[in-house]
Amino acid sequence: MSTDFYQTSILPFAAIIIKICRAYTHSQEDFEDYYQEVCLQIWRSKANFREQCTWSTWVYRVSLNVCLTLLKKQKTNARRYITPDVLPDVATVNNRAFDNEPLNQLYAAIKRLSEVDRALILLYLDEKSYPEIAEVLGTNANNIGVRVSRIKERLKKILHEEFD
Template identity: 40%
Template sequence: MSVKEQEFSDLIQQNQGLIIKVSRMYTNTPEDEQDLFQEIVLQLWRSYDSFRGQSKISTWMYRVALNTAITLFKKSSKSPKVDELNDVHFGKVYDSDEDKNEQIQLLYTVIKQLPDVEKAVVMMYLDDQPYKEIAETLGITEVNARVKMNRLKKTLKDLMQKYA
C-alpha cells in the first residue's frame, strides 16, 4: 500500500461516521446504505488529489458525500419506489434504552422526509458542525444556514408530534 493509499485509508477510518450518517439518511434499505457508503468512498478517492486544504477535511468530505448521495437519489427517484416507510432499516444506537432508540428511529424517519438541502442542514447540525462549515459545504451563507436550521427545528418538532 502506498503512502497516499494509507493516508486515505486512515482518513476514511477516522471519518467513517460521517459517511455512515449520510448513507443512512439518503437510503431506505441496508443494502442501499452499503452501496451508497461504497460509492461515497469511491468518489472521495477519485477527488482526493484535488483536495487543496482550503477547507476542513470534514467539510470537503461532507460536500463529496452529500453530492454523491443527492446525485444517486435523483437517479433512483426516476424509477418506481418499492420500499415502504415501515421497511426502513435503522441501526440500533442505544441497545439498552428502548425509548431513546425509538426516538432516534422516529427522528431519522422524519428527517428523511425533508428536501435534500434541509436534510443535509439537519444532519450536519446534529453532528455539531458549526454554521460556517454547514454554509460552506452547502454553498449557502452562514445566515441562511442559521435561518434554515431555526425553521427546521419547528418543522421537525411538528412532524415528530404528528408521528408520536
C-alpha cells in the same frame, strides 16, 4: 483504493459518511451501496482536494454530492420500474444500521425534509458551526441560524404527528 488511504483518510470520518448515507437511504442494502460509492468517490477525487477547507468538510461535500446524485438516479429508476401496487415497504426494514427505534424515528422525520434541509440539519446535529455549514452547502452563513430554527420546528411537528 489502498488500505492505507482507507485507514487514514476515510475510516476516521466514517461517522460523517454513515450519517449522510443513512439520511438518504431506506434500507441496509441501499445504505451499503451509498457508503461504498461515497468511499470510492472520495478516493477518486482526492487529487481535487486543494486544502481550501478541512478534510472533514471535503468528506461532507463529497458524501452529500454522491448521495444526492444516487438519490436522483434512484428516483428516476423508480419512476420507470415501480407501479403503485408494487411499492417497497420501507417501514419493515430491520437490520444493523436501522435497529435503534428512536434514531429510526428521527431519521424518518429528517427524510421528510427537502434534500437541502436534510443536509443542513445533519451538519447542525453534527455540531458544525454556521460558517462550516455554509461552506459545505455553498451558501451564506447569515441565514443558516434562521433555517435551522425553521427545520427544528418542522421536525417537532413531524415527530409530534407520528406520536399522536
